Amino acid sequence: MERNKLSDLLQTDKKNLLNIYSTAGYPAIDDTSNIILNAMNSGVDMMEIGIPFSDPLADGPVIQQSSQKALNNGMTLELLFEQLNEIKNKVNIPLLLMGYYNSILNYGTEEFCKKCQMVGISGLIIPDLPLEVFQSEYEDVFKKYQLHNILLITPQTTDDRVKKIDNASTAFIYAVSSASTTGTKTGISDSTAFLEKLSQMHLKHPVLTGFNINNRDAYLQACKYTRGAIIGSAFIKAISNNVKLADGINIFLSSIIQASK
Amino acid sequence: MNFKISESGYYGEFGGSYIPELLLPNIEELKSAFKRIVESTSFQRDFSKLLKEYVGRPTPLYYARRLSAHYNTNIYLKREDLCHTGAHKINNTIGQILLAQEMNKKRIIAETGAGQHGVATATVCALMGLKCIVYMGEVDMERQAPNVKRMQMLGAEVRAVHSGTKTLKDATNEAIRDWINHPEETYYLIGSVVGPHPYPHIVSIFQSVIGDEIKKQLQQSPDYILACVGGGSNAIGAFYPFLDDETVKLIGVEAAGLGLQSGKTAATLTLGSTGVLHGSKSKLIQTEDGQVVEPYSISAGLDYPGVGPVHAFLDQCGRVEYKNATDEEALIAAGLLTRLEGIIPALESAHAFAALEKINPLADENIVVNLSGRGDKDMETYQQKLKF
Ligand SMILES: Cc1ncc(COP(=O)(O)O)c(C=O)c1O
Numbered sequence A: 001m002e003r004n005k006l007s008d009l010l011q012t013d014k015k016n017l018l019n020i021y022s023t024a025g026y027p028a029i030d031d032t033s034n035i036i037l038n039a040m041n042s043g044v045d046m047m048e049i050g051i052p053f054s055d056p057l058a059d060g061p062v063i064q065q066s067s068q069k070a071l072n073n074g075m076t077l078e079l080l081f082e083q084l085n086e087i088k089n090k091v092n093i094p095l096l097l098m099g100y101y102n103s104i105l106n107y108g109t110e111e112f113c114k115k116c117q118m119v120g121i122s123g124l125i126i127p128d129l130p131l132e133v134f135q136s137e138y139e140d141v142f143k144k145y146q147l148h149n150i151l152l153i154t155p156q157t158t159d160d161r162v163k164k165i166d167n168a169s170t171a172f173i174y175a176v177s178s179a180s181t182t183g184t185k186t187g188i189s190d191s192t193a194f195l196e197k198l199s200q201m202h203l204k205h206p207v208l209t210g211f212n213i214n215n216r217d218a219y220l221q222a223c224k225y226t227r228g229a230i231i232g233s234a235f236i237k238a239i240s241n242n243v244k245l246a247d248g249i250n251i252f253l254s255s256i257i258q259a260s261k
Numbered sequence B: 001m002n003f004k005i006s007e008s009g010y011y012g013e014f015g016g017s018y019i020p021e022l023l024l025p026n027i028e029e030l031k032s033a034f035k036r037i038v039e040s041t042s043f044q045r046d047f048s049k050l051l052k053e054y055v056g057r058p059t060p061l062y063y064a065r066r067l068s069a070h071y072n073t074n075i076y077l078k079r080e081d082l083c084h085t086g087a088h089k090i091n092n093t094i095g096q097i098l099l100a101q102e103m104n105k106k107r108i109i110a111e112t113g114a115g116q117h118g119v120a121t122a123t124v125c126a127l128m129g130l131k132c133i134v135y136m137g138e139v140d141m142e143r144q145a146p147n148v149k150r151m152q153m154l155g156a157e158v159r160a161v162h163s164g165t166k167t168l169k170d171a172t173n174e175a176i177r178d179w180i181n182h183p184e185e186t187y188y189l190i191g192s193v194v195g196p197h198p199y200p201h202i203v204s205i206f207q208s209v210i211g212d213e214i215k216k217q218l219q220q221s222p223d224y225i226l227a228c229v230g231g232g233s234n235a236i237g238a239f240y241p242f243l244d245d246e247t248v249k250l251i252g253v254e255a256a257g258l259g260l261q262s263g264k265t266a267a268t269l270t271l272g273s274t275g276v277l278h279g280s281k282s283k284l285i286q287t288e289d290g291q292v293v294e295p296y297s298i299s300a301g302l303d304y305p306g307v308g309p310v311h312a313f314l315d316q317c318g319r320v321e322y323k324n325a326t327d328e329e330a331l332i333a334a335g336l337l338t339r340l341e342g343i344i345p346a347l348e349s350a351h352a353f354a355a356l357e358k359i360n361p362l363a364d365e366n367i368v369v370n371l372s373g374r375g376d377k378d379m380e381t382y383q384q385k386l387k388f
Helices: A005-011 A032-041 A061-073 A077-090 A101-107 A109-118 A131-144 A159-168 A189-199 A216-225 A233-241 A245-257 B021-038 B041-055 B065-071 B089-102 B116-128 B138-143 B145-153 B168-181 B199-207 B209-218 B233-242 B309-316 B327-341 B347-358 B376-386
Strands: A017-023 A046-050 A095-098 A121-125 A151-153 A173-176 A207-210 A228-231 B061-063 B074-079 B107-112 B131-137 B157-161 B186-188 B224-228 B249-257 B273-277 B280-284 B320-326 B366-371
Touching: A005 A121, A017 A032, A017 A061, A017 A207, A017 A233, A017 A245, A032 A046, A032 A077, A032 A245, A046 A061, A061 A233, A077 A109, A101 A109, A101 B273, A109 A121, A109 A131, A131 A159, A151 A159, A151 B021, A159 A173, A173 A189, A189 A207, A189 A216, A207 A216, A216 A228, A216 A245, A228 A233, A233 A245, B021 B041, B021 B089, B021 B168, B021 B199, B041 B089, B061 B209, B065 B074, B065 B327, B074 B209, B089 B116, B089 B186, B089 B199, B089 B233, B107 B116, B107 B168, B116 B131, B116 B145, B131 B138, B131 B145, B131 B168, B138 B145, B138 B157, B145 B157, B145 B376, B157 B168, B168 B186, B199 B209, B199 B233, B199 B309, B209 B233, B209 B366, B224 B233, B224 B347, B233 B249, B233 B309, B233 B366, B249 B309, B249 B327, B249 B347, B280 B309, B309 B320, B320 B327, B320 B347, B327 B347, B327 B376, B347 B366, B347 B376
Parallel strands: A017 A046, A017 A228, A046 A095, A095 A121, A151 A173, A173 A207, A207 A228, B074 B366, B107 B131, B107 B186, B131 B157, B224 B249, B224 B366, B249 B320
Antiparallel strands: B061 B074, B273 B280
């Protein structure tokens, strides 16, 4: 079993885990380090950094635009590794990378995993890398570099497959709140039956809920049934509007966290 | 050599199904429906009947006398331009709409570049009384305006795509996103041998009627078959029954745009490297950082940065030779065909004709050129570029 900051966090009894997604190189090319440190100091439990890609299939307009802007800024995967390396010793929360498979394939999978470990990444979310391909081609190299593979499930995923994914997981399971691209719907009130079902399935691994969590209510709803929530599009919007990045981050995060922690 | 797809959906190392978990149930449903349907005699009967009576198949294999004399060889044209709606695309949409009906789907979505696949989809949706939404890049809506009007008259909703390069690649992204957002009621009717498994296989099978007819009509193996390659559906359709017959030289022609070195090209197999786009592993024109490069071609149907995985495989194992033709070469070839044979080809198909300049056939050899579509949609471009 891969031991790192992520598995350590999940082994605590901390609830209401807040995972914030941010696209690397957005809004400006060198903002990512500040965003991570700021969010960490505001009480975020873990962060998911998106590798910008030209064709982000699973993403709605907000994250698509942030990706495009980051690419226009000149962001690259190599630069992201450099930036992460510089703040490595200051970061004490788990960091995940979220990216499309082409970015990794093109970088070279082993080289990519090695770099991830070097810069302190705990896990990877690769939405278009199917479980079966992961198991036959990548499981060993992920293990070698102590990286957790975070797999997704959706309301359409059959119970058998949820169990299969639970068995193949090593950290947490990412429950996609509804059949949609990221940030396409508002809120998760339609998803409670699905989340409730998951909470009763006695899964081996904790579940975090993501997609369409847009405010404190949705965050708390997710936390009612699962170990925590992942916020992406709403955070990206919050840091898009503000002149001062730190203010944008702090205002948004305090609206989510308030006194719940 | 085995050219068939593997059980898990690969041609050699290419293909597969690189899709978000969100689409897995859809893909599984599609796989099992396709398996059921291709083996059923009622499907085979309906499919053949519609191809014959509605599409107008078999399309002629026409001996092009004056073009043959020009190149001092024997050139036959496979007249896919005479299919109902004006291109080979409808062979596939007829097959897939029957599949959608079998799956009881009421909402059909599609992507389109040149608009030919969009028109062919809108057509079969009108025929079957199904709702149709076609995603089309803003740039393509301008350069293929007549096809936009046709789709609208047929009752389809054409949704303009403003993201990315506003061409076929982005239209495909939007169609896949739509599918993710409406997974249960929607059938995604893909237009070429691209996308996640089993689409490349399904489209190959439905398009292979082209090659099957060539085989019957010519009554002997041709020495060459030439076809243009965007995603690669008309090409694989023509090649398919000849893959095992190594005496037939198969030549796919990609769009070189302004030239291979110009940075404005869509010659994926010549310039691309292994990558994953739109759910399958194939060749891809990409930057060092793995970003998909904006392709370019004068022809909207070839303006795509990827290529079907079966072509990546046939290229790698050398069974098919892939050449390319620039915008200018395609325009010249279109002019030549028009004046020698009285046939105005689609700009896509013109690329296949341009390759006649790049092979050296003997006087007694037989060449089949797959004339994938007619040129009506391209009149504005022809008029501007050929200045008449
Ligand atoms: C007439 C014609 N030929 C060829 C193509 C390219 O597609 P494919 O390579 O799948 O045959 C298109 C696509 O729009 C087309 O309209």
